[in-house]
Amino acid sequence: MKIIMISLDSLRAKRLSSYGYTKPTSPYIDKIASEGVLFEKAFASDIPTEVAHTSIFTGKIGLRNGVVSHGSELTTLSKKIDWLPTILRQAGFTTGAVDNLYQLKEWFARGFRYYTNSVGKTRWIDGHTINELAKPWLKEHKDENFFLFLHYWDPHTPYLPPQEYIPLFYDQNKDPFDQQNRSMEPAYNHMAYPFFKHHHFDLLGPVTDADYINSLYDAEIRYLDNKLKEIDHYLEELGIKDETLLILFGDHGESLTEHDVYWDHCGLYDATVHVPIIMRWPGHIPQGRRVKGLIQQVDLFPTILEAINTNTEIDIDSIKIPENIDGQSLWPSILGQEDGTRSKVYLSECAWQAARGVRTEKYKYIQTFDGGPFTRPQRELYDLSSDPEETINLAETHIELADQFELDLHNWVDTVLQGKEDPMFIQLEKEGLPFRKRIEKILSESGLSWDEWKRNPSRERLDVMTRS
Numbered sequence: 351m352k353i354i355m356i357s358l359d360s361l362r363a364k365r366l367s368s369y370g371y372t373k374p375t376s377p378y379i380d381k382i383a384s385e386g387v388l389f390e391k392a393f394a395s396d397i398p399t400e401v402a403h404t405s406i407f408t409g410k411i412g413l414r415n416g417v418v419s420h421g422s423e424l425t426t427l428s429k430k431i432d433w434l435p436t437i438l439r440q441a442g443f444t445t446g447a448v449d450n451l452y453q454l455k456e457w458f459a460r461g462f463r464y465y466t467n468s469v470g471k472t473r474w475i476d477g478h479t480i481n482e483l484a485k486p487w488l489k490e491h492k493d494e495n496f497f498l499f500l501h502y503w504d505p506h507t508p509y510l511p512p513q514e515y516i517p518l519f520y521d522q523n524k525d526p527f528d529q530q531n532r533s534m535e536p537a538y539n540h541m542a543y544p545f546f547k548h549h550h551f552d553l554l555g556p557v558t559d560a561d562y563i564n565s566l567y568d569a570e571i572r573y574l575d576n577k578l579k580e581i582d583h584y585l586e587e588l589g590i591k592d593e594t595l596l597i598l599f600g601d602h603g604e605s606l607t608e609h610d611v612y613w614d615h616c617g618l619y620d621a622t623v624h625v626p627i628i629m630r631w632p633g634h635i636p637q638g639r640r641v642k643g644l645i646q647q648v649d650l651f652p653t654i655l656e657a658i659n660t661n662t663e664i665d666i667d668s669i670k671i672p673e674n675i676d677g678q679s680l681w682p683s684i685l686g687q688e689d690g691t692r693s694k695v696y697l698s699e700c701a702w703q704a705a706r707g708v709r710t711e712k713y714k715y716i717q718t719f720d721g722g723p724f725t726r727p728q729r730e731l732y733d734l735s736s737d738p739e740e741t742i743n744l745a746e747t748h749i750e751l752a753d754q755f756e757l758d759l760h761n762w763v764d765t766v767l768q769g770k771e772d773p774m775f776i777q778l779e780k781e782g783l784p785f786r787k788r789i790e791k792i793l794s795e796s797g798l799s800w801d802e803w804k805r806n807p808s809r810e811r812l813d814v815m816t817r818s
Contacts, residue, residue: 352497361571394647407435411698509613527556534558600625605621644710702724708758
């Protein structure tokens with residue numbers, strides 16, 4: 351048995367054709383979905399990257415595994431917590447990864463017999479590099495039971511797709527640098543601009559059209575789609591496609607100017623927390639299945655272990671599924687016996703801003719504790735049935751309902767923590783928001799303080815000081 355788990359970093363579900371997008375971003379991903387199961391309403395419990403992957407590999411939400419903040423110097427993951435690659439290696443699988451998360455935190459290398467760091471001379475990671483590193487490994491281990499984790503970063507900022515992909519999504523009669531177009535002004539004069547100036551905007555040039563950057567994101571997805579096609583064809587060439595459980599998942603989505611977030615992944619809105627999850631396993635997963643109910647990424651953990659335990663074709667020891675995990679097996683939903691794993695999902699972030707939320711089929715409730723560079727109301731309530739874009743905050747007009755959700759959120763936190771200290775508030779009290787610290791460092795190098803920048807977040811002001 352082979353298991354290939356592929357993280358598609360920053361891939362927003364609704365930007366894929368199979369999730370309803372009208373532009374041709376994902377023809378091959380759509381093909382994979384047609385050959386297996388697609389989960390229509392899959393959500394990240396924790397965002398962004400570091401906490402999302404930690405929850406996936408532990409089967410536990412951040413509040414339970416203790417990792418709630420991305421980029422924090424305070425965060426550690428106890429070695430007592432079960433870790434998916436370790437479990438699989440102990441069961442007899444050869445474990446490998448092409449990934450760079452080890453550079454964020456050491457625990458991402460746990461359990462891997464072979465760990466290939468995908469970072470080269472720059473921190474930007476291209477799908478071509480992932481494939482060139484993965485193919486020799488696949489060829490060498492094709493006759494073994496293996497678990498391979500691949501981490502593609504192409505939809506992540508900076509959006510730098512090959513030029514030939516851009517005309518598919520951007521009208522070539524338009525000028526992305528037209529000085530009459532002012533649609534980029536909100537992004538260029540935002541509190542978060544100091545960070546994105548260096549990590550995104552300077553690499554794109556003096557773009558004035560926000561639609562152009564959205565088109566670059568789409569082009570990145572189409573390029574990623576071709577890289578996935580290449581690796582899947584290689585599985586067929588090696589003769590192992592049919593015995594491979596293939597799992598595609600997004601660690602989080604991407605906000606493309608919505609909610610005052612300009613090409614990044616913060617905010618507990620569906621643009622960022624709704625992720626694609628697609629699975630294919632010929633002969634085991636029915637083709638063309640679409641699960642409409644709510645699931646979360648943590649459900650992948652027990653689903654993979656159950657797949658191994660029920661596979662009579664391999665000589666692998668049975669694996670005991672750990673207790674006290676938050677994930678629930680997806681197999682009843684895959685086989686059509688159920689439709690989703692829960693009636694509500696809980697959401698959390700602590701990087702750019704600190705917030706928690708609850709999402710049901712009909713409503714989204716968000717409580718913000720620290721807005722960081724964003725101006726957020728303390729409470730937000732959205733009726734997703736009539737307002738799927740989450741633009742009309744009902745918290746002040748539906749006070750009783752908002753109170754019920756706030757109490758639900760409070761009780762959930764208490765139930766999980768069972769008297770332990772809340773790691774989110776430990777982070778806020780001892781270190782603050784990690785991404786605010788990054789902005790403050792950039793500002794200090796330009797002779798500005800956070801408060802000075804907040805009073806006048808002008809692009810020209812920072813650019814002049816940076817040049818001087």
